[in-house]
Amino acid sequence: MSTDTSCIKKSRGRPKVFDxxxxxxxxxxxxxxxxxxxxxxxxxxxATGAKAPTLYAEFTNKEGMFKAVLDRYIARVTQQREACLxxxxxxxxxxxxxxxxLLAEMFTDKETPSGCFMICTSAVLAVSSEDISAMIKMRQxxxxxxxxxxxxxxxxxxxxxxxxxxxxLAKYLCCIIQGMSISAIENASYEELMQIVKTTLRLxxxxxxx
Numbered sequence: 542m543s544t545d546t547s548c549i550k551k552s553r554g555r556p557k558v559f560d561x562x563x564x565x566x567x568x569x570x571x572x573x574x575x576x577x578x579x580x581x582x583x584x585x586x587x588a589t590g591a592k593a594p595t596l597y598a599e600f601t602n603k604e605g606m607f608k609a610v611l612d613r614y615i616a617r618v619t620q621q622r623e624a625c626l627x628x629x630x631x632x633x634x635x636x637x638x639x640x641x642x643l644l645a646e647m648f649t650d651k652e653t654p655s656g657c658f659m660i661c662t663s664a665v666l667a668v669s670s671e672d673i674s675a676m677i678k679m680r681q682x683x684x685x686x687x688x689x690x691x692x693x694x695x696x697x698x699x700x701x702x703x704x705x706x707x708x709x710l711a712k713y714l715c716c717i718i719q720g721m722s723i724s725a726i727e728n729a730s731y732e733e734l735m736q737i738v739k740t741t742l743r744l745x746x747x748x749x750x751x
Contacts, residue, residue, distance in 0.1 A: 567588045572610055577666060604672065619687075633700040644721060693707050
């Protein structure tokens with residue numbers, strides 16, 4: 542008895558494996574550019590190329606995905622920033638220049654939307670997004686705490702007067718960083734952000750006295 546091979550069904554290939562990190566990177570770009578409120582699960586499904594049931598199974602909902610994106614951003618940025626801050630063979634001024642220059646480079650990087658992801662996202666949050674707002678504020682306070690810790694170490698080394706409030710200095714630097722991010726969103730170039738960095742460094746001797 543002859544067999545008609547044309548009737549034999551081809552075996553299906555292996556199901557496509559969900560790439561969580563790639564999906565988070567695509568979702569990050571979407572949240573970063575449009576904000577939390579304007580980004581829907583439908584947008585995230587389209588951007589990531591994943592099916593809706595897959596995203597819901599992995600992240601529960603849009604808020605869960607945003608939390609995962611924020612954690613990924615923090616982990617990536619923290620590693621780069623701390624590599625600058627905790628370089629023992631650099632002076633305080635040199636370290637802050639390295640740190641702020643890195644941020645200027647990151648905020649104007651053409652591979653990602655302009656500015657800081659957290660600052661961009663928090664700027665357009667609706668009042669109804671209290672949980673997301675609280676989460677971003679907590680992450681931002683952690684970054685401020687990192688700067689405080691760094692400045693305290695430099696104060697112990699004698700690079701900052703003992704009478705100086707390192708917490709106030711850290712808050713000032715955070716305001717400068719936020720201003721740099723907003724300027725980048727408004728199309729400021731790397732060179733223009735570096736002018737802000739240079740001005741901040743020129744003011745540093747006076748800032749250390751307060």
